[in-house]
Amino acid sequence: NAGVTQTPKFRVLKTGQSMTLLCAQDMNHEYMYWYRQDPGMGLRLIHYSVGEGTTAKGEVPDGYNVSRLKKQNFLLGLESAAPSQTSVYFCASKPGLSDEQYFGPGTRLTVT
Amino acid sequence: RKEVEQDPGPFNVPEGATVAFNCTYSNSASQSFFWYRQDCRKEPKLLMSVYSSGNEDGRFTAQLNRASQYISLLIRDSKLSDSATYLCVVNMENYGQNFVFGPGTRLSVLP
Numbered sequence: 002n003a004g005v006t007q008t009p010k011f012r013v014l015k016t017g018q019s020m021t022l023l024c025a026q027d028m029n030h031e032y033m034y035w036y037r038q039d040p041g042m043g044l045r046l047i048h049y050s051v052g053e054g055t056t057a058k059g060e061v062p063d064g065y066n067v068s069r070l071k072k073q074n075f076l077l078g079l080e081s082a083a084p085s086q087t088s089v090y091f092c093a094s095k096p097g098l099s100d101e102q103y104f105g106p107g108t109r110l111t112v113t
Numbered sequence: 114r115k116e117v118e119q120d121p122g123p124f125n126v127p128e129g130a131t132v133a134f135n136c137t138y139s140n141s142a143s144q145s146f147f148w149y150r151q152d153c154r155k156e157p158k159l160l161m162s163v164y165s166s167g168n169e170d171g172r173f174t175a176q177l178n179r180a181s182q183y184i185s186l187l188i189r190d191s192k193l194s195d196s197a198t199y200l201c202v203v204n205m206e207n208y209g210q211n212f213v214f215g216p217g218t219r220l221s222v223l224p
Contacts (some may be wrong), residue, residue, distance in 0.1 A: 031212065043117070043200065043214040044157070051210065060213075091156055100145050100204060102212070105209035 003027050005105035007092050013111045014082045022077040022108050024092030031097040033075040034059075035067060037088040038107075044091060050075055082112045116140065117215040119201050125221045130191045134218045136184040136201030143205040146177055148186050150197045157200055159188075194207065209211045 036044040046059030093102040119218035201215035
């Protein structure tokens, strides 16, 4: 049981480049989330999904898109990266009847 | 006002000390509350949920005061391994997905 995995672990992008972060979970969880964590600000919710094929905006969705074509995967896309998107990105999942979120190890993204 | 605020820290305490962290939240309709632990450069992990009646798990005790919109975490007999950042998390919506994280309070337990 791998839990929640994230790919890649590290990435450096130039301003304007695009990329996709992949989150995968093998726990059959309904809910999945993308957060970003910046120093002194705590984790902020970018987008989330309550099930396959559905997504919704969180607190800071601008500049990001997501897709959940399969229940086990939740993709986060940056179409045109900006330095303000330099952050640590965490994916999380949880089962339907619990509030405990299980987090992936994070992706450290730097945009220059 | 931020939705979830925590003691700014850091807290530096000797082994064996008792330490308490506080957290306040802005939305009086908030329904569920949690403490997560995050080690340096690692992902957050659930430490404990916080129930209305208060709850205890070994050396850790969590309390909720809905009237004051306040949550606390007490750690007794601190261990070196308790050194981490403690995140207060509030679900602002009943059955919703609006989990709001506080900025965290860093604890260093010193030998």
